[in-house]
Amino acid sequence: MDLTGLPDRVDRSPEWESDHLDLEAYCRRCGYEGPVEPSAKALRLLHRAHMSTFAFENVDIALGRPVSLRIADVQDKMVRSGRGGYCYETNLLFAAALDRFGFAVTRMLSRIREGSAERRFRSHTSLLVRARDEPGTVWLADPGYGYAGLIEPVPLREDAESEIAGWRWRLARDDGHWVLRMASGEGWFDLYAFRPEPQYEADFRAAHYISSTRPGSPFVGRLVAQRGGEAARYRLRDTVLTTDRPGGLTESVELSPGETVDALRGIFALRLDERDEREIRAFLDDRAPEPRGRT
Numbered sequence: 298m299d300l301t302g303l304p305d306r307v308d309r310s311p312e313w314e315s316d317h318l319d320l321e322a323y324c325r326r327c328g329y330e331g332p333v334e335p336s337a338k339a340l341r342l343l344h345r346a347h348m349s350t351f352a353f354e355n356v357d358i359a360l361g362r363p364v365s366l367r368i369a370d371v372q373d374k375m376v377r378s379g380r381g382g383y384c385y386e387t388n389l390l391f392a393a394a395l396d397r398f399g400f401a402v403t404r405m406l407s408r409i410r411e412g413s414a415e416r417r418f419r420s421h422t423s424l425l426v427r428a429r430d431e432p433g434t435v436w437l438a439d440p441g442y443g444y445a446g447l448i449e450p451v452p453l454r455e456d457a458e459s460e461i462a463g464w465r466w467r468l469a470r471d472d473g474h475w476v477l478r479m480a481s482g483e484g485w486f487d488l489y490a491f492r493p494e495p496q497y498e499a500d501f502r503a504a505h506y507i508s509s510t511r512p513g514s515p516f517v518g519r520l521v522a523q524r525g526g527e528a529a530r531y532r533l534r535d536t537v538l539t540t541d542r543p544g545g546l547t548e549s550v551e552l553s554p555g556e557t558v559d560a561l562r563g564i565f566a567l568r569l570d571e572r573d574e575r576e577i578r579a580f581l582d583d584r585a586p587e588p589r590g591r592t
Contacts, residue, residue, distance in 0.1 A: 303435065303493055304401045305427055312498040313389075313404075314368035315396035319376065323394055326350060326376045335399035337428040337436075341449045343398070344440050347391050352381035352565040353443035353523040355516045358509045360576050366505055368393050379568025383516060385505045387441035388422040395438075401427040406504055407491035410476070414487070420508050421489050422501065423477075425453060435493070437468065437477065443523030444530045444541065445479050445488055453493070462527035463543025482545035520557070520580065522565045531564050533557070535584055538564075554581040 309315075320333075327346040332339050357364050364386070365371070371390050374380045381387065388404075395402045403426075406419035424438040436450035451459040451466055453475065459466045465480035474490035508514050515521070522533040532539040536557050539549040552560060558574050561567045569577070 303403050303425060303427075303495065305432070306401050307396055307399055308402060309396070313393060313396065315393040317368045318372060318390075318393045318397060320394065320397045323372070323376050323390075333398055335395075335401075335429040337431045337434070339398060340395075340400065340426060340428055340436060340438065343394065344391075344438055344450055345448060347387070347394070348440035348446060348448060348525060350566075351375055351387050351390075351441070352567060353383055353387065353441060353446075353521070354381040354561070354565060354567060355383050355509075355521045356380070356561070356567070356569075356573065356577065358383070358516050359518070359520045360580060364505070364509050366501060379566075381522070381565065381567060382441075383508075383521075384422045384441045384443075385501055385508070388424060388439065389501065391438070391440055392424055395424070395426060399429065403493065403495050404501070405491050405494065406496050406500060407489040408474070409489050410487035411489075412486050414471075418504075418507075419491075420504055423489070423491060425493055426450065437475075439477075442488065442525075444525055444532045445486075446525045447477075448525065448527065451477075464527070464530075519584075520577070522561060522567075524565050533560060533565070536581055554578045554585075557581060 327350045329343055329346040331342040366385055366389060371386045375382050375390060392402050392404055402424055405423050407421040407423045408417050408419050409421050426436045426438045435453040437453050438450040439447050447466055448461045449459060451457050451468060455470055457468045467478045467485060469476045469478055474492055476490045477488045478485040479488055508516055520535050524531045530541040536552045537549055538552055538560055541547050558577055562569055
């Protein structure tokens, strides 16, 4: 594996604004009480805490609100205001925390596959991390993927696997890329592909602009929320809530706009105010199919 160009020390570049993160408030929000150090143990614990706390959600994008990637703004939204975010927000926030812990972090843009080998532009944020006590290992960390996201980091080695509570992931190589796969009832399902290349703040800003504003983006014009966990994994698309459980059990239900808001507050643990609720209901009402007349 060629790791040429990957950092082996903390990236203190001001472009990442990691010094703007209130680390104590972040750890409190995540319920993290482990060691604040760049160890493999701390990486696993913090990854679990972050993934368990912050849901993947695009409420602001769906409602046509601007979304900032400035760490101060992401912190205000996710740490102080009780919200989640989509991958650019949540994984860049996680990367800032890793910087503050003292980890060497590579911020990457990956190509979503979701079961297809079609080559798409790089639109997902994922991370490579080195721990000080295991310098020979590079970890793929990604608590912000959503319903299928890793619970703990996986070592960047071909055929490396992670299995937790019946959920399984594997790393493979394909067409010059690393591929993260998740086990499904029909075999291994490709989640995304990446090359271990550092990206920069300008790269994320451009990809985020396309993902959050381009017509046809999966996050524009529809409501999306996802949350992973050990017992169940949840996916909300507009008013359809899908629940996945270990063993391949899947259930989908159609919710009313009010039930959808309740699910966002309950299942996805989002703190929504009256304005949020009003605008979400209006958004979903506008997307409701026209009632059919009797025949």
